[in-house]
Amino acid sequence: MTAPTESDLDPLFNPFTTSGQEVMDEVLAAAREHRPVFFSSLLQAWVVTRADDVTRALEDPATFSSVGVLGNPPRKEIAEVLAGRVPEGATLIGWDEPQHRRMKSVLVSAFSRRQVRAMMPGMERRTAALLDGLPAGTPVDALTDIALPLSLDVIFDVIGVPAASRDEFFGWSQDWGRLHGAELEGLDLDHQLRLANSALLLHTAMADLIEARRTDPADDLISAVLAAEAAETVPLPAQELLSLFPGLIFAGHETTAQLIVRALARLLGTPERRELLADDDTLARFVEETARLDSPVGGMARTVTRPARLGGVDLGPGDRVFLHFGSANRDPGAVRDPEDFALDRKVPTAHLAFGRGIHACVGAALGRAEAQVVLRTLVTRWPDARVAGPPELQPHYFIRGFSSLRITR
Numbered sequence: 001m002t003a004p005t006e007s008d009l010d011p012l013f014n015p016f017t018t019s020g021q022e023v024m025d026e027v028l029a030a031a032r033e034h035r036p037v038f039f040s041s042l043l044q045a046w047v048v049t050r051a052d053d054v055t056r057a058l059e060d061p062a063t064f065s066s067v068g069v070l071g072n073p074p075r076k077e078i079a080e081v082l083a084g085r086v087p088e089g090a091t092l093i094g095w096d097e098p099q100h101r102r103m104k105s106v107l108v109s110a111f112s113r114r115q116v117r118a119m120m121p122g123m124e125r126r127t128a129a130l131l132d133g134l135p136a137g138t139p140v141d142a143l144t145d146i147a148l149p150l151s152l153d154v155i156f157d158v159i160g161v162p163a164a165s166r167d168e169f170f171g172w173s174q175d176w177g178r179l180h181g182a183e184l185e186g187l188d189l190d191h192q193l194r195l196a197n198s199a200l201l202l203h204t205a206m207a208d209l210i211e212a213r214r215t216d217p218a219d220d221l222i223s224a225v226l227a228a229e230a231a232e233t234v235p236l237p238a239q240e241l242l243s244l245f246p247g248l249i250f251a252g253h254e255t256t257a258q259l260i261v262r263a264l265a266r267l268l269g270t271p272e273r274r275e276l277l278a279d280d281d282t283l284a285r286f287v288e289e290t291a292r293l294d295s296p297v298g299g300m301a302r303t304v305t306r307p308a309r310l311g312g313v314d315l316g317p318g319d320r321v322f323l324h325f326g327s328a329n330r331d332p333g334a335v336r337d338p339e340d341f342a343l344d345r346k347v348p349t350a351h352l353a354f355g356r357g358i359h360a361c362v363g364a365a366l367g368r369a370e371a372q373v374v375l376r377t378l379v380t381r382w383p384d385a386r387v388a389g390p391p392e393l394q395p396h397y398f399i400r401g402f403s404s405l406r407i408t409r
């Protein structure tokens with residue numbers, strides 16, 4: 001492909017593409033060079049591609065609001081179905097201050113490094129059992145057979161979703177996640193209504209679970225949040241309480257599963273890298289470089305609240321921007337030799353794959369730990385594992401991932 005020019009940016013930019021991330025990477029590289037903030041007709045938003053502009057917006061939440069972060073407002077028919085039953089905004093990601101601050105501290109302590117360390121042995125056992133249960137000799141799907149089951153069980157355990165309901169919660173959560181970008185993706189009304197119905201089922205089941213924990217608390221996050229609420233350290237209206245957990249299910253598994261399969265694809269494609277992973281520091285760096293270069297959360301939207309200027313573009317209230325973390329992480333203005341997968345970076349975590357500012361990811365330590373556990377367990381138990389075919393890209397508004405990664409041991 002010849003290098004895209006300025007006029008190609010809008011027509012070529014398409015996060016829903018399944019035909020290769022390389023093309024999108026070239027489009028974003030051209031944007032960073034020629035037009036760092038360009039308008040996407042598809043997203044109806046200004047795409048912000050350079051690290052300094054993305055960082056400025058993340059660090060100025062009063063100008064760049066997170067309300068509606070996960071997608072443009074739904075069409076009328078869908079809004080009517082959801083009204084009053086599915087709260088707007090999801091978890092903390094779609095909240096502004098002061099509502100956001102109230103809840104963040106509860107979640108930050110639930111997913112602290114100490115908590116994550118305590119979860120490690122369980123994650124290792126689970127991963128080993130998953131791998132041992134898979135057939136030898138035939139390809140397996142690293143996404144659906146390994147990464148998703150692990151990341152779902154971990155987040156469901158933390159939140160307190162009973163084992164018997166997990167399959168249903170997963171299906172509804174996938175549909176609800178897709179609903180956010182459904183209009184931009186061009187899905188027809190019937191399809192969107194089906195997704196909206198899953199969103200209703202998810203929120204109804206979650207409301208029932210919360211009510212059950214009020215009278216019968218357990219050692220889980222739902223009970224911890226209810227206890228904080230009862231102690232009046234965290235006053236929480238019912239709709240906020242309800243919106244907290246579905247978003248957390250999605251944020252906790254989809255991103256992590258993609259980080260895992262991306263790291264596996266990089267590892268299994270280059271056998272000489274396997275030996276490096278015996279060392280804890282190198283293993284952590286491996287996961288970090290994967291997060292930077294593959295950025296499972298490609299970017300996130302913001303809505304402009306007051307006049308602002310970004311990358312030479314004047315923005316006004318109501319304008320939407322899409323902060324492209326994946327592009328910022330490959331910006332030569334911010335990262336030395338950004339296209340290299342380098343395990344010796346001075347500050348390996350100096351990237352935006354987990355966001356920055358008040359909305360920085362609360363699950364970063366957990367997501368990193370899960371990826372490290374899978375990589376190490378897999379190289380130990382399946383020393384000859386290899387990729388069995390090219391990965392398929394998943395079309396999604398903001399997740400940059402695979403819909404499948406076939407591997408054999």
Ligand code: HEM
Pocket residue numbers: 066069091092093094104107111248251252253255256259291295296297300301325352353354355356358359360361362363364366367368
């Ligand atoms: C490992 C892969 C993960 C990646 C790449 C990732 C990425 C991100 C990013 C980029 C943001 C910032 C969004 C924004 O600025 O609008 C974010 C926020 C968030 N993430 Fe993660 N995440 C991961 C794992 C997790 C896990 C495991 C959890 C759950 C425990 C989680 C929960 C959250 C929450 C609740 C927020 C919102 C925080 C806030 O708004 O204050 N994430 N994540």
